[in-house]
Amino acid sequence: MKSKLFSILLVIVILLLNVVVAxxxxxxxxxxxxxxxxxxxxxxxxxRLSELSNTAATADYATxxxxxxxxxDLSGNSFxxxxxxxxxxxxxxxxxxxxFDGNGxxxxxxxxxxxxxxxxxxxxxIGLLGSKGVIKNLGxxxxxxxxxxxxxxxxxxxxxxxxxxxxxDNCYVNGMSVTAATTQTTYVxxxxxxxxSQTGTITNCYATNLDYSLVAKGDNKAGILxxxxxxxxxxxxxxxxxxxxxxxxxxxxxxxxxxxxxxAVEPKDVSASDLGSAFKENQTVKNxxxxxxxxESTEGYDDIGDVEKFDPYFSGKGTEDEPFLIQSASDLxxxxxxxxxxxxxxxxxxxxxxxxxxxxIDMSYESSYIPISRxxxxxxxxxxxxxxxxxxxxxxxxxxxxSMNSAVMNTYGNTYGIVGYxxxxxxIKNLGxxxxxxxxxxxxxxxxxxxxxxxxxxxxxDNCYVxxxxxxxxxxxxxxxxxxxxxxxxxxxxxxxxxxxxxxxxxxxxxxxAGILxxxxxxxxxxNNCYTTHKKIQGDVSATGSxxxxxxxxxxxxxxxxxxxxxxxxxxxxxxxxxSGMPVLAWEYDSQHSETACFDITVHGEAVxxxxxxxxxxxxxxxxxxxxxxxxxxxxxxxxxxGESVENVTFKVSGNNVIISPALEYGTRxxxxxxxxxxxxxxxxxxxAKAEEKEITFTTGAALSxxxxxxxxxxxxxxxxxxxxxxxxxxxIRNLNASNPQDAAVILALYDKNGVMKYAAxxxxxxxxxxxxxxxxxxxIPDDIEDGFSIAVxxxxxxxDMNAVCRAYIH
Numbered sequence: 001m002k003s004k005l006f007s008i009l010l011v012i013v014i015l016l017l018n019v020v021v022a023x024x025x026x027x028x029x030x031x032x033x034x035x036x037x038x039x040x041x042x043x044x045x046x047x048r049l050s051e052l053s054n055t056a057a058t059a060d061y062a063t064x065x066x067x068x069x070x071x072x073d074l075s076g077n078s079f080x081x082x083x084x085x086x087x088x089x090x091x092x093x094x095x096x097x098x099x100f101d102g103n104g105x106x107x108x109x110x111x112x113x114x115x116x117x118x119x120x121x122x123x124x125x126i127g128l129l130g131s132k133g134v135i136k137n138l139g140x141x142x143x144x145x146x147x148x149x150x151x152x153x154x155x156x157x158x159x160x161x162x163x164x165x166x167x168x169d170n171c172y173v174n175g176m177s178v179t180a181a182t183t184q185t186t187y188v189x190x191x192x193x194x195x196x197s198q199t200g201t202i203t204n205c206y207a208t209n210l211d212y213s214l215v216a217k218g219d220n221k222a223g224i225l226x227x228x229x230x231x232x233x234x235x236x237x238x239x240x241x242x243x244x245x246x247x248x249x250x251x252x253x254x255x256x257x258x259x260x261x262x263x264a265v266e267p268k269d270v271s272a273s274d275l276g277s278a279f280k281e282n283q284t285v286k287n288x289x290x291x292x293x294x295x296e297s298t299e300g301y302d303d304i305g306d307v308e309k310f311d312p313y314f315s316g317k318g319t320e321d322e323p324f325l326i327q328s329a330s331d332l333x334x335x336x337x338x339x340x341x342x343x344x345x346x347x348x349x350x351x352x353x354x355x356x357x358x359x360x361i362d363m364s365y366e367s368s369y370i371p372i373s374r375x376x377x378x379x380x381x382x383x384x385x386x387x388x389x390x391x392x393x394x395x396x397x398x399x400x401x402x403s404m405n406s407a408v409m410n411t412y413g414n415t416y417g418i419v420g421y422x423x424x425x426x427x428i429k430n431l432g433x434x435x436x437x438x439x440x441x442x443x444x445x446x447x448x449x450x451x452x453x454x455x456x457x458x459x460x461x462d463n464c465y466v467x468x469x470x471x472x473x474x475x476x477x478x479x480x481x482x483x484x485x486x487x488x489x490x491x492x493x494x495x496x497x498x499x500x501x502x503x504x505x506x507x508x509x510x511x512x513x514a515g516i517l518x519x520x521x522x523x524x525x526x527x528n529n530c531y532t533t534h535k536k537i538q539g540d541v542s543a544t545g546s547x548x549x550x551x552x553x554x555x556x557x558x559x560x561x562x563x564x565x566x567x568x569x570x571x572x573x574x575x576x577x578x579x580s581g582m583p584v585l586a587w588e589y590d591s592q593h594s595e596t597a598c599f600d601i602t603v604h605g606e607a608v609x610x611x612x613x614x615x616x617x618x619x620x621x622x623x624x625x626x627x628x629x630x631x632x633x634x635x636x637x638x639x640x641x642x643g644e645s646v647e648n649v650t651f652k653v654s655g656n657n658v659i660i661s662p663a664l665e666y667g668t669r670x671x672x673x674x675x676x677x678x679x680x681x682x683x684x685x686x687x688x689a690k691a692e693e694k695e696i697t698f699t700t701g702a703a704l705s706x707x708x709x710x711x712x713x714x715x716x717x718x719x720x721x722x723x724x725x726x727x728x729x730x731x732x733i734r735n736l737n738a739s740n741p742q743d744a745a746v747i748l749a750l751y752d753k754n755g756v757m758k759y760a761a762x763x764x765x766x767x768x769x770x771x772x773x774x775x776x777x778x779x780x781i782p783d784d785i786e787d788g789f790s791i792a793v794x795x796x797x798x799x800x801d802m803n804a805v806c807r808a809y810i811h
Contacts, residue, residue: 027052032064037101041069043077046107053083059094066098068105068138075109080116081127081160087120088154088161088187088194095130102138102171104295110143117148122160124193129159129166136169137295143176151184154193156226157207161187163196163230170278170293173207179214181410186215189226190240199232204278208241208287213340213382214370216411221342223263228256235261237276241290242343264290265346313338316356323354323393329361332399339373345383349373351425353390357397364401365740370409371453374420377413378447378454378480379489387423387456394431394464396587405439413445415453417486422455424490429462430587436469444477447486449518450500454480457490461498463570463585468502471513478509482518483532492524497570501579503534515555520548528552529568531559533582708732709793721791725781729793732774735767742767746793748777753788 027048028038040046052061062083083096112123122128123145126135140157147153154161157173173190180186187194190207202224212221220227223240234257241264264270267289272279279291284301292298311317313334314324326332335355338348347353349372363369373388375381404416415421416438419428433450440446447454450466466483473479480487483500495516505513512519515532531554554562564571564583571583578584639646639660652659710730711719721727727748735742745764752758759782763775781789 027061028066030067032061032066032098034065034099037065037067037099039069040066040072043072043074046072046074047077047079050080050082050084053094053096054080056094062094062096062098064098065101067101068103068107071106071108073109074107074111077111078113079110081112081122081124083126083128084116085120085122085128085154085161086118088122088152088196090120091128095128095133096126097129097131097133099134099136100126100138101134101136104137106139106141108141110140112143112145117146117150117153119150120152120154121147121150122154122193123147124156124158124160126159127161129162129168129192131164132166133162134167134169135159135171136167138171139293139296140171140173141175143173145176145178147178147180147182147186149181149183151182153180153182153186153188154226155180155186155188156191156193157189158191158205160193161196162192162194162200164198164200166200168192168200168202168205170204170295172205172293172296173210174287175209176207177211177214181214181216183216183411185220187226188212188215188221189224190222190242191224191238192226194220194227195225195229195233197230199230201233202235203237204276204293205235205238206240206290206293208290208343210240210242210343211337211341213337216409224261225256233257234259237261237278239264239270239275239291241265267291314355318353318355320354320391323356323391325358326355326361327358329363329365332361332363333366333369336370336372336374339388340370340383342383345373345381345386349383349386349388349390349423351389354393355390356393357395357399357431360398360400362401363399363403367403368405369402371404371415371417371420373423374409375413375415375447375454376411378415378445378487379421379456380413381421381423387421387426388419389423389426391427391429392419392431393429396430398432398434400434402433402436403439404437410440410443412443413447414440414443415486416440416446416448417451417453419452420454422452422459422461422485424457425459426456427460427462428452428464429460431464432585432588433464433466434468436466438469438471438473440473440475442474442476444475446473446475446479446481447518448473448479448481449483449485451484451498453486455485455488455490455493457492459490459493461485461493461495463497463587465498465579465585466500466503467579469500470504470506472506474508476508478512478519479507480518481505481507481513483515483534484517484530486518487512488517488520488522488525491522494526494528495530496528497568497585498527498530499532499579499583499585501533501582503532516553517548525549526551529570531555531562531567531583533559533580711791711793721781723781723785724783727779727781727791729777729779729791730774731776731793732772733765733767734772735769741769741771744773744775746775746777748779749792749794750779750781750785751790751792753786758785758789 028040028045030036030038032038040049049061049066052058083091083094085091085095107125110125125138125140129135135158138158143157145155147155155178157176158168158171162168168191171191176190178188180188190210191202191205205224207223210223215221223242224235224238236259239262260275262270262274270291272281272291275291278294280294282289282292282298283303284298286292286298286301311324314331315327316322316324318324326335335348338344372392373381373383375387381387399418402418409416418431418433422428428451431451436450438448448471450469451461451464455461461484464484469483471481473481483503484495484498498516500515503515507513515534516527516530517525526549528551534555552567559582562583564573567583570585572586574581574584578588639649646662648662650661652661708731711721712728729746729748731746733744743764744767745762748761750759759779761777761779763777765773765775767773779791
């Protein structure tokens with residue numbers, strides 16, 4: 001009996017062991033054969049395949065057959081390529097020699113970071129593809145790759161490096177952004193980065209929307225294949241929108257056999273009939289109307305003919321009458337990205353394209369700004385579209401708190417400025433730049449300007465200023481630095497009605513540094529009606545001066561008694577001490593562009609001991625500034641009492657405070673308006689024993705945008721409020737900052753008929769970078785409140801700083 005029981009138990013144990021062994025032998029559904037491939041159905045499966053193929057003990061998985069059964073979203077993951085390699089061809093564990101069949105599916109939102117970056121690292125969905133390996137029927141969308149500063153990276157949207165009878169067929173990449181700060185060349189392309197040896201084919205593929213603007217060394221960057229290093233490779237029936245490719249798919253075409261391949265800027269440049277039976281025509285907004293592969297679905301996409309044409313990046317049309325609008329810091333960085341990309345620079349940096357700022361822009365959230373249309377070697381554009389040849393109209397606005405210190409730009413002759421390289425017929429006008437910092441470790445022949453780094457022929461910089469610019473450069477060779485422009489290259493151009501102040505240069509070789517133009521290298525450049533206050537400038541606007549024609553320009557000691565009428569009608573007196581009393585541009589005081597600080601102050605009673613009622617008292621309102629003010633400018637401040645202007649208002653300066661008389665009456669609501677021309681106001685208070693109500697309406701949250709405000713589910717224009725109601729305010733807020741999350745607060749406040757705040761409710765949130773959130777606040781309206789009450793919905797970018805984004809009142 002005992003032996004029989006033991007036998008039964010032994011059989012059970014053996015069966016259990018078999019189950020365990022069978023499970024561990026198969027990480028995926030299927031058998032890994034051509035007839036029964038391993039199934040990749042989700043992001044976990046794909047990440048697991050990456051892990052197995054990069055581990056020596058399980059490297060055999062890189063030899064099998066795989067098939068996707070669904071689209072895969074890799075958002076929130078840092079993906080390491082399948083069969084990742086180093087030194088361009090040295091495998092970490094194994095080279096992928098199997099078959100990866102996308103089966104007409106898409107892998108999207110792929111992020112690969114510098115954490116895997118070493119010399120010759122291979123980036124792609126597959127890192128190393130070799131020895132008869134196959135990738136087919138796969139789409140890849142929205143790829144972001146950061147290779148750090150490792151050298152000779154091999155980067156492709158599908159595969160990083162390929163060798164030995166491989167095949168990539170029926171695949172596409174739409175949307176790929178690459179960053180690489182390497183000092184040696186980077187091999188980068190939409191489909192494959194580099195070939196190593198033997199033979200291989202890339203057929204029926206396309207790559208669109210590629211951005212290599214942050215690749216420091218990119219001689220071997222292209223649309224389909226970055227570099228072909230061996231005989232026997234071919235590309236057939238392929239196209240790319242990458243503009244830099246000149247009649248060929250490979251950047252180094254010495255070994256590439258190319259047949260029926262195209263570069264295309266617009267859909268009309270290539271058709272499905274040109275490409276062959278693997279493609280079909282596309283009249284939808286999918287892929288911007290370019291041909292797509294037969295297996296791609298265009299269902300659910302609007303027909304291009306039914307959709308009013310609009311720019312995917314900016315409001316406006318880019319014409320002189322309807323310019324593209326730059327409305328935020330994200331718009332400015334987007335413009336820089338587009339003009340530095342081979343794929344889009346030809347459109348966005350071209351002659352006849354117009355841009356206009358609609359507001360001041362604070363770049364504090366950008367750790368390192370990359371200039372619009374930057375160049376290397378002083379005049380060689382990083383993008384095929386060339387220098388910026390359009391028109392950038394600041395429209396009387398200011399770009400402030402700009403920092404440029406990117407390692408990507410630390411190369412010979414790099415150009416620094418709001419615009420890096422201003423080309424033939426380019427124009428920048430009506431723009432102010434404040435608090436600009438440039439730091440560079442030591443690259444030679446840098447061209448640095450507050451407005452533009454390097455300028456070419458027939459350019460115009462007009463009606464601009466730079467206040468506050470710090471430059472640090474340790475190059476032993478000359479650094480070309482100017483408050484407005486760093487260096488001229490072409491043979492003609494004008495800088496007119498401009499000034500610079502507060503320039504600090506720390507340069508090892510600063511012979512070519514100046515206040516307006518650092519170095520003028522060609523004839524027929526002129527500077528008219530300009531001045532600079534920089535002490536280091538000696539007698540001339542240009543440091544070299546050999547070719548610069550100066551007319552009515554002033555620097556150093558000569559500016560001390562300079563009058564605006566001397567400079568011309570573009571300048572006016574600095575009554576508000578914007579520029580330490582020196583002349584300023586007339587648009588700086590233009591009311592249509594000025595911001596206004598509005599302080600709501602309600603004077604409350606003073607608390608008295610022993611339970612007595614509050615005693616009425618009058619108090620002076622006090623404005624606090626960040627410096628002592630000029631009393632002559634303060635008469636522009638307006639004081640309203642219950643909506644009516646207060647007569648005979650006077651101002652007394654006491655240090656950084658300005659005391660307003662007459663005294664404010666107890667229990668009364670006042671509004672104090674301070675125009676931008678009286679700058680640097682920090683605070684306002686009513687000298688009350690109690691905390692008074694205060695709203696600062698002029699400082700907008702730099703990173704927040706209010707998309708929608710509703711009360712009890714209705715738009716503000718349709719909302720009504722009544723005694724006894726519970727009012728629910730819902731506010732949809734978008735964070736425009738692509739780099740950092742942003743605090744937001746919504747306050748719902750109830751005011752009585754005198755404008756005194758009675759009750760308030762608050763909701764706060766931290767909104768993810770480039771994210772959206774809906775905040776909701778509920779407030780009860782008492783039954784006994786008198787007629788004339790109102791509700792205010794206030795949105796703030798920080799409950800501590802109380803910087804208002806917007807407000808709306810419902811009476």
